[in-house]
Amino acid sequence: MTSLNIITTWQPACWCVAQLQLCAQHLEETPTEIFRYPAQWAWFAWRPANTGLPFRMPDGWGLALERPGPELADEIGAAPVYLLDEAETDWPALLDILLVCDDLEPWLRSIIVRHHESERRALKRRYTQRYGVGESAGFERFLLRTVAGATDAKRAEPMSAETAPEGDPIRTITLKSYPHCTATVQLHDDGTLVFDLYDRDYLGSDRADIYRVARDAVASLHDAMARATGERPATQEALLAAIGQRYPTWDEAYRWLRESGVPFSHEVDPWA
Numbered sequence: 001m002t003s004l005n006i007i008t009t010w011q012p013a014c015w016c017v018a019q020l021q022l023c024a025q026h027l028e029e030t031p032t033e034i035f036r037y038p039a040q041w042a043w044f045a046w047r048p049a050n051t052g053l054p055f056r057m058p059d060g061w062g063l064a065l066e067r068p069g070p071e072l073a074d075e076i077g078a079a080p081v082y083l084l085d086e087a088e089t090d091w092p093a094l095l096d097i098l099l100v101c102d103d104l105e106p107w108l109r110s111i112i113v114r115h116h117e118s119e120r121r122a123l124k125r126r127y128t129q130r131y132g133v134g135e136s137a138g139f140e141r142f143l144l145r146t147v148a149g150a151t152d153a154k155r156a157e158p159m160s161a162e163t164a165p166e167g168d169p170i171r172t173i174t175l176k177s178y179p180h181c182t183a184t185v186q187l188h189d190d191g192t193l194v195f196d197l198y199d200r201d202y203l204g205s206d207r208a209d210i211y212r213v214a215r216d217a218v219a220s221l222h223d224a225m226a227r228a229t230g231e232r233p234a235t236q237e238a239l240l241a242a243i244g245q246r247y248p249t250w251d252e253a254y255r256w257l258r259e260s261g262v263p264f265s266h267e268v269d270p271w272a
Helices: 070-076 091-101 106-131 137-151 215-229 236-246 250-259
Strands: 005-007 015-023 026-029 034-037 040-046 060-064 080-083 172-175 181-187 193-202 205-213 265-269
Touching: 015 091, 015 106, 040 091, 040 106, 060 091, 091 106, 172 236, 181 236, 181 250, 193 236, 193 250, 205 215, 205 250, 215 236, 215 250, 236 250
Parallel strands: 005 080, 015 080
Antiparallel strands: 015 040, 026 034, 040 060, 172 181, 181 193, 193 205, 205 265
C-alpha cells in the first residue's frame, strides 16, 4: 500500500493537506432496525507552491473511509506532503465546501453540520481571546511586537554587527524559535537587555515570556560571553551581536542566560 511522504515542516514545492475525521464507524439503533455507518474522513489538498502555506481555496478535496493516504499517494507519488495543523486550517470555510458541493447522505450531512458549528464556535472564541470585544489594545500590542520590529530599519533582524548599516548600532536580534512564536533579544535605551519569547497561539490566545537583565547586571553577561568564546564584547551592541552569532536559537540563548549565573527577572504577559 502506497503511503504519503509526510514532512514535519513546510517547504517550497511541497503539497499541503488538511484532514479531519468526521466520524468513526458507529451504529444507530431505532425501534425497528439497527443501522451501521462507516468511518468518514474529509481531506483537502493544495498543489505545490513557493509562497508559503495555502490561505486560499484548495485545489482538490474528497471523502474517504480511512485516513487519507493511498488515494492521494497514487496521484502525487513521492512528492513531500505537509499536513496542516489546527492553527493553519480554516475548518469552517473548508467544511462549507462539503455542504455546498456534495449531495450528502442525510446522516453524513448532519455530522458535517455539527462539525461546522463546533469549529465556528471555536473560531469565535479564538477571535475573542486574541482581539477582545471592542478592545484594540491587544491588537496594537500584537502590531508593536510583530510588525514594528520587522519594518523599522533600526529593528530588523541583524545577526552580527556586519549586517547592520554603517553607523546604525544593533538594538534587536531575532532568534530561531518554535512554530507560531517570535523570539528576540532587545537592548533597551535604559541599558537593560530583554529576552522575549512571544507565542502567538498559546492555548488559543497570546502570551509573552519576558526575561529582563538589569543594566547593572549586563556587565556580567559580557563576562559570561568571554568565558564561552574567549573574547569579551567591548560594547552592549557587540554583546547582542555575539548572542546572535553563538546562540542563534531561542533554546540555546535562554539556556546560556539561565546557566550564566547572571540574575534576571521573569514576567508573563498572558494577553500580549
